[in-house]
Amino acid sequence: MTKLVNHWIDGTRTGAVAAPGGGADIFNPATGEVAGQVVLATVEEVDAAVAAAARAFPAWRDMSLTKRTQILFRFRELLDRHRDDVAALISAEHGKVHSDALGEVARGLEVVEFACGIPHLLKGGFSENVSTRVDSYSIRQPLGVVAGIAPFNFPAMVPMWMFPIAIACGNTFVLKPSERDPSASLLIAELWQRAGLPDGVFNVVQGDKVAVDRLLAHPEVKAVSFVGSTPIARYVYETGTAHGKRVQALGGAKNHMLVLPDADLDLVADSAVSAGFGSAGERCMAISVVLAVDPVGDELVEKIVSRVRKLVIGPGDDPTSEMGPLVTAAHRDKVASYLEIGVQEGAKIVVDGRETPVTGGRGSGFWIGPTVLDHVPPGSRVHREEIFGPVLSIVRVRSYEEGMELINSGEYGNGTAIFTNDGGAARRFQNEVEVGMIGINVPIPVPMAYYSFGGWKDSLFGDTHVHGTEGVHFYTRGKVVTSRWLDPSHGGINLGFPTNA
Numbered sequence: 001m002t003k004l005v006n007h008w009i010d011g012t013r014t015g016a017v018a019a020p021g022g023g024a025d026i027f028n029p030a031t032g033e034v035a036g037q038v039v040l041a042t043v044e045e046v047d048a049a050v051a052a053a054a055r056a057f058p059a060w061r062d063m064s065l066t067k068r069t070q071i072l073f074r075f076r077e078l079l080d081r082h083r084d085d086v087a088a089l090i091s092a093e094h095g096k097v098h099s100d101a102l103g104e105v106a107r108g109l110e111v112v113e114f115a116c117g118i119p120h121l122l123k124g125g126f127s128e129n130v131s132t133r134v135d136s137y138s139i140r141q142p143l144g145v146v147a148g149i150a151p152f153n154f155p156a157m158v159p160m161w162m163f164p165i166a167i168a169c170g171n172t173f174v175l176k177p178s179e180r181d182p183s184a185s186l187l188i189a190e191l192w193q194r195a196g197l198p199d200g201v202f203n204v205v206q207g208d209k210v211a212v213d214r215l216l217a218h219p220e221v222k223a224v225s226f227v228g229s230t231p232i233a234r235y236v237y238e239t240g241t242a243h244g245k246r247v248q249a250l251g252g253a254k255n256h257m258l259v260l261p262d263a264d265l266d267l268v269a270d271s272a273v274s275a276g277f278g279s280a281g282e283r284c285m286a287i288s289v290v291l292a293v294d295p296v297g298d299e300l301v302e303k304i305v306s307r308v309r310k311l312v313i314g315p316g317d318d319p320t321s322e323m324g325p326l327v328t329a330a331h332r333d334k335v336a337s338y339l340e341i342g343v344q345e346g347a348k349i350v351v352d353g354r355e356t357p358v359t360g361g362r363g364s365g366f367w368i369g370p371t372v373l374d375h376v377p378p379g380s381r382v383h384r385e386e387i388f389g390p391v392l393s394i395v396r397v398r399s400y401e402e403g404m405e406l407i408n409s410g411e412y413g414n415g416t417a418i419f420t421n422d423g424g425a426a427r428r429f430q431n432e433v434e435v436g437m438i439g440i441n442v443p444i445p446v447p448m449a450y451y452s453f454g455g456w457k458d459s460l461f462g463d464t465h466v467h468g469t470e471g472v473h474f475y476t477r478g479k480v481v482t483s484r485w486l487d488p489s490h491g492g493i494n495l496g497f498p499t500n501a
Contacts, residue, residue, distance in 0.1 A: 003036030005182045007045060007206055008189040010052035011199030014045070024179045024208070029095030029325040030315035032364030038182045041207035046174075046214040049203040053145040053172035054220050056200030061142050061170040065119040072168055075195035076112045079105070082191060086156055086184050091316030093181035094155060095324040095366065098316060100279045101156075107446070108160030111467050114449040115164035121472045122169065134484045140476040142170035143222040143246070147215045149236065150185075151228045152178035152327050153282040153388075159185065161453065162225045165471040167201060171222075174203045176215060180327055182206050216240045223475065225466065226250065227284070229386070230412070230458045237461035248474055249461040250454060252386040253284040253414030257443065258291045258403045258429070263419040265296060267441065269303035271419070272392060275443035277311065277323055277370045281335075281390040284459075285415045285437075285444045289376075289383060289393045291403040297396045301350065301374050304392070308351050308370045314359030321359060325366040326389060332366040335389030339371060342382040342393070347373040353390055378406055386412070400425065408434045413456030417443050436460065 005026065007014045026036040041049075060068075079086070087101035094101075124138040148162035155177055163173045177185040185204045192202045205211050215221055216239045223246040226236040230251030240247040257275070259268050268290075275287035292300050314321035326332040336354060343349060349371070356369020368390065376383050376393040383393055383406075397403045407416055417439035418429045426440045436455035439445030447453055447468065454465030464474040 002034070003183075005036060005038040005186065005206060007039065007041060007049065008186055008202075008204040009045070009049045010056075010203065011193060013186070014048075026093055026180070026182070027328065027366075028092060029327055030317075030365045032329065032366060035092065036183075038179050038206045040179065041205040041211040043210065043214050046205050046207070046211050046218070049174050049205045050145055050215075050218050050220050052200040053174055053203055056198055057142075057144055057172045060167075060172055060198060060201050063170075065122070068168060068170070069116055069119060071196045072112065072116045072118070072164065075192055075197070076109065076116060078191040078195055079109060079112065079188070082187070083109070086187055088317070089183045089187060090155055090181065091324070093183055094152065094327055095316050096279045096282075097321045097324050098319065100324075101316070104154055104157040107449075108157040110449040111160050112164045114467065115168040118165075118168035118472075121469065122476070130482070133487070134482060136480060136482045138478055138480050140169075140472070140478050142476055144171060145174065145220050146171045146223040146475060147174045147176065147221050147225070149176045149212055149215065149224065149226045149228070150178060152180040153279065153284075154227075155181045155184045156188065158227045159188070161227075161466045161471070163202065165467060166225075166475045167197070169472060169475045171475055172201045172203075174205060174215065174221070176205055176207055176211050179206060179208055212236070213239070216245070217243050219243075221245060223247070224249075225474075227466075233461050234458075246474065247462050248454075248464050248466060250284070250466065251459050251461065252388075252412060253286075253455065253459050254289065254384065254386050254410055254412045255285060255287050255415045255417075256289045256291055256403075256407045256410075257287045257417045257419065258293070258400070258407065259296060259300060260293050260400060260418070260420040260422065260425060261296050262421045263296070264421070265300050265303055268300060268419045269307055271417075271443035272304055273307045273311070273370075275417075276392040277308070277390045278444075280323055280326055282327065282388055285446055286388075287417065287443055288387060288391065289395055291395050291397050291406060293400065293403060294396065294398050297394065301372070301394055304394075305350055305372060308372060311370055312359055313356050313367070313369050315365075318359060323370065323390065326368060327366065329366050331389070332368050335387055335391060336368055338382055338385075338387050338389075338391055339373070342373045342376065342380070345377055345380040345382060347376040347380070347382060347393070350374045384410065400429075404429070404432060408432075411458045414459035415439070415445055415455065417441075417445060436465075
């Protein structure tokens with residue numbers, strides 16, 4: 001029987017039968033076979049989820065921080081205990097290898113652990129006697145019902161950038177996962193329930209643009225978090241803010257690694273391969289462009305190619321696999337099309353992923369192996385556009401300044417890295433580069449949970465990054481209270497107002 005993935009609303013699975021035209025196929029990317037169907041939410045089902053969250057909000061908001069934190073700790077323990085189960089669902093529907101999926105769950109767990117410190121994170125300030133017997137203090141309060149719209153590439157980690165902090169702050173949450181790999185969201189919902197989270201505080205609506213548009217327009221939804229491509233991020237931001245919502249919308253990326261001549265080239269090659277081809281390059285923090293400063297280009301390319309040819313490509317559930325397939329046939333074909341575009345623009349294919357052998361046979365899976373393009377012309381489409389697949393472009397540059405200009409002139413500003421043994425050059429780089437997250441001899445500079453994640457330029461729409469203290473501020477709003485309590489010993493204070501005789 002075909003697996004059916006449905007919604008989680010008010011503590012129960014709903015939408016058990018997919019209406020005609022109301023479902024979408026879920027594929028096994030390794031075989032190309034249909035593995036199940038996901039129910040796509042109607043406007044009425046989205047409304048039901050929001051209504052459940054709205055009903056649950058007052059009691060959850062007023063629950064003590066101690067009790068909220070106890071539930072978060074129990075959820076953390078359950079998620080840790082079931083990390084293999086979550087990772088298996090991710091591998092089956094996304095295609096990434098199990099070790100990558102486990103890493104994804106681990107990074108999500110870090111945000112849960114950060115959210116467990118919410119009593120400290122929500123502490124306000126207090127100033128005594130700002131005027132005679134007058135005190136002022138600040139407090140932060142939850143917004144109400146908030147929503148998260150997650151991408152296909154990290155079906156567990158990205159939602160966990162959002163909902164642990166939102167829920168810890170006292171909000172209730174509606175998650176709209178990607179319809180391509182929706183199953184992990186339901187297991188997470190069940191773990192929340194087992195942890196003691198009241199019904200309605202965490203809800204899941206599967207769906208497509210119908211569900212997204214309703215969440216963006218629903219008057220009860222106070223804030224929306226989104227991660228995805230830049231065109232959709234812009235749409236979510238403009239639509240959500242037009243409906244009066246607070247929005248953080250993280251978009252695409254084209255991340256560069258600048259390699260100076262004094263860098264350790266073995267470290268650079270290892271880093272470029274792991275950062276370029278981990279999770280099949282389907283991540284917004286992938287390094288997709290290596291800027292090799294003369295004269296290191298030839299030696300570096302040789303080292304990268306020797307490592308790429310040793311990678312084992314195979315199904316995500318095979319423990320020997322180091323890289324899996326892409327998520328859909330259409331995405332595989334789009335990524336493959338960039339190889340011909342690169343050649344037409346003057347690049348040289350030194351490793352062709354279309355010819356990569358696959359462990360266990362190619363079958364009808366959505367396969368393309370690691371690809372290396374050398375001598376990519378600066379400003380070409382392959383250099384500028386987000387490919388979102390296992391394609392690493394090598395651009396030769398003559399100097400630090402030329403490399404910096406290429407990074408800063410791009411439309412994206414998500415992540416970047418420099419590899420050098422020169423501390424002065426590294427310090428100059430972090431000061432001059434117009435990018436939100438920077439690695440120094442670190443290939444993927446994803447911040448720890450207690451810092452915030454987000455880029456610049458067309459990689460972020462909105463003013464607030466996700467998780468960390470900025471995440472706490474996004475899911476709360478501040479109040480400042482000025483209070484005077486009269487001293488009962490003298491019957492009050494004469495404020496000088498006129499009185500009737």
